Amino acid sequence: MFKKIQRRFSHAQTLAIGHFLVILMGALLLMLPISSRSGTSTDFLSSLFTSTSATCVTGLVVVDTGTHWNFFGQLVIITLIQIGGLGFVTMGVLFSMFLNKKISLRTRGLLQDSLNVDKVGGVIRLVKKALMGTLIIESIGAVLLMFRFIPEFGLQTGLWMSIFHSISAFCNAGFDILGSFFGAYSSLETYAGDVLINMVIMSLIVIGGIGFIVWADLLEHKWHFRKYRLHTKIVLVTTFILIFGGAFLFYLFEKDAILAGRPIHEQILCCLFSSVTARTAGFNSVDFGVVRQSSALLMCVLMYIGGSPGSTAGGIKTTTVAVLFSSWFNSVRGHHDCNLFKRQVSKDTVRESSNVLIMTMTLALVSIMTICAIQDLNMLDVAFEVFSGLGTVGMTTGITRDLVPVSRVIIILMMYLGRIGSMSFAYSFFEKKSVPAVQNPVEKVMVG
Numbered sequence: 001m002f003k004k005i006q007r008r009f010s011h012a013q014t015l016a017i018g019h020f021l022v023i024l025m026g027a028l029l030l031m032l033p034i035s036s037r038s039g040t041s042t043d044f045l046s047s048l049f050t051s052t053s054a055t056c057v058t059g060l061v062v063v064d065t066g067t068h069w070n071f072f073g074q075l076v077i078i079t080l081i082q083i084g085g086l087g088f089v090t091m092g093v094l095f096s097m098f099l100n101k102k103i104s105l106r107t108r109g110l111l112q113d114s115l116n117v118d119k120v121g122g123v124i125r126l127v128k129k130a131l132m133g134t135l136i137i138e139s140i141g142a143v144l145l146m147f148r149f150i151p152e153f154g155l156q157t158g159l160w161m162s163i164f165h166s167i168s169a170f171c172n173a174g175f176d177i178l179g180s181f182f183g184a185y186s187s188l189e190t191y192a193g194d195v196l197i198n199m200v201i202m203s204l205i206v207i208g209g210i211g212f213i214v215w216a217d218l219l220e221h222k223w224h225f226r227k228y229r230l231h232t233k234i235v236l237v238t239t240f241i242l243i244f245g246g247a248f249l250f251y252l253f254e255k256d257a258i259l260a261g262r263p264i265h266e267q268i269l270c271c272l273f274s275s276v277t278a279r280t281a282g283f284n285s286v287d288f289g290v291v292r293q294s295s296a297l298l299m300c301v302l303m304y305i306g307g308s309p310g311s312t313a314g315g316i317k318t319t320t321v322a323v324l325f326s327s328w329f330n331s332v333r334g335h336h337d338c339n340l341f342k343r344q345v346s347k348d349t350v351r352e353s354s355n356v357l358i359m360t361m362t363l364a365l366v367s368i369m370t371i372c373a374i375q376d377l378n379m380l381d382v383a384f385e386v387f388s389g390l391g392t393v394g395m396t397t398g399i400t401r402d403l404v405p406v407s408r409v410i411i412i413l414m415m416y417l418g419r420i421g422s423m424s425f426a427y428s429f430f431e432k433k434s435v436p437a438v439q440n441p442v443e444k445v446m447v448g
Contacts, residue, residue: 003404009235019055019084019420026051026080035073042068045405053232054080056419057312059174059282059394059410062401066179071160074177085171085208085312086134129219130212134170141166141204148196153181156365169204171312174282174394185398188273192285193266198273205281206243209307211237230343231319235308239279246275246302253295258286278302280313282394288384289398296380296397303391304360312419314392316356323353344422356421364390367414371407389414 030047033039046062053060054077063069065077076375142162149165150158161177168175174187182190191197214232221227228236251259251271259267273285278299288299306315327338327350338345368388372379381397388395389411 016420018414021112022080022083023048023051023055023416026055026076026355029076029251030069030073035069035076037070037073045408049408049412050077051080052415053394054078054173054175055084056173056392056415057081057084057280057314058389058392058415058418059168059171060389060396060400060415061175061185062403062408064179064184065175065185066177066181074160075176080165081171081173081175082167085167085173086130126212126216129216133212135214137204137207138166138170141170141200144196144200148191148194153414165201166204169201169281169283170208172205172208172280172282172307172314172392173312174277177413187284189285190286192270192273193263194266195269198269198285200282201283202273202276205276205279205283206239209279209281209311209313210239211308211311211313213310214308230341230345231309233341234319234322239308242279242302242305242318243272243275247271248299249298250274250295253292253298254286257292258295260288272300275302278393278395280306280315280391280393282388284395288395296306296384299395300384300387303393303395304364306391306393314390316360316391320353320356323350324357327353360390363414363417367410371403371410374406375402375404377402385411386414390418392418438444 013164027044027048027050031041031044032049032217033041036042042063049060050065051060052058065074069077070236139344145162146158146165149161152158154162164175164177167173176187178188179186188197188201213229214235217228217232225233248271251267254271255267259270262270270286273283277283277285279302288296291299304315305321306317307313308318322340323338324343326340326345330336330338338347338350364383364386367390368379371377371382371386376380377399381399384397385399385403387393392415400411
């Protein structure tokens with residue numbers, strides 16, 4: 001079936017259809033009575049919302065994962081998260097390699113688009129490294145979490161807790177199953193001051209969010225920053241600035257509010273965790289329903305930026321922001337080129353970054369206005385929810401469960417588009433055309 005889809009559709013269309021089929025399959029499984037703790041069927045829209053959120057590694061939920069779904073339902077969710085995090089194409093290739101089947105050139109091209117790499121050569125080798133790295137990192141994360149969860153919940157439950165949260169964190173999904181112990185939708189608030197839990201979850205989120213291409217570069221060149229590819233340099237520097245810059249601003253906004261009265265180590269952990277998780281992870285160690293508006297707006301910005309290309313994260317990506325900012329800065333200085341780390345970024349890359357910014361911002365604004373027109377909700381809460389969906393983050397101020405069916409469908413579309421990429425979705429409808437030999441005359445337009 002997969003090969004038939006490949007032959008009939010373009011790469012962008014294949015990715016869009018493939019994600020849709022995985023989501024639909026997950027929704028049908030979650031609808032079954034054997035998936036819920038109550039033993040009754042879950043309505044289709046709630047199942048579809050959960051399946052989309054898991055496959056698109058978002059974390060927004062309309063029912064609490066720990067209290068509503070039983071072990072089978074949670075197993076379906078974590079499987080969807082793993083497929084969504086690595087990409088269904090990568091999982092398909094893994095299955096083909098397991099059966100010792102030859103990987104076609106077209107499949108390699110599809111992998112290239114799925115992982116956002118610049119060439120087909122070496123893509124299978126990258127996939128093998130990514131899969132092996134994923135297995136190792138998720139296993140290490142699970143083992144470390146066992147030191148906290150097994151003594152607290154017992155061997156069987158603690159083991160499942162550790163595996164589930166390690167995969168969820170690495171894939172930047174933000175799903176948790178702690179609700180049955182600490183209250184529905186509580187996420188990691190109980191562990192706000194726990195150094196082990198915070199450091200392990202944050203490390204998994206960051207490692208999963210920098211991208212497989214960066215992994216390969218780091219493994220090859222170790223600590224020699226000058227030898228890194230331009231892509232790796234941009235990702236690492238931008239990620240560092242966003243994490244610590246976001247944490248510092250969150251502290252300034254909340255030191256006399258939600259952080260007041262907490263021990264200093266817990267304040268530091270909350271600030272760092274909130275900044276990291278806003279980069280498309282979706283866990284929370286503080287209640288974002290009661291943070292100040294300045295903090296909520298900061299989180300919207302971080303969620304909109306997201307992680308890095310070729311990773312388990314969403315958003316418009318760190319490289320997009322870096323390229324656009326550099327282009328603007330160079331333009332203000334009177335330079336016509338976009339330069340980063342003594343390298344020139346191509347004009348096509350700058351134009352693509354601009355397209356992504358315009359497309360995603362248009363989608364976000366239309367969605368916010370539509371939901372506000374349908375429901376009488378606070379606009380900042382709605383914006384928070386939309387950017388969380390579009391950035392495949394999963395953080396919420398608590399309005400997800402209050403959304404009416406139409407609003408839920410809008411958030412579902414935001415999560416779907418945020419995962420496959422708005423430009424990829426657009427390309428699936430409009431085929432790229434070559435530059436015509438005869439073009440229209442150029443005329444200057446005054447802007448700004």
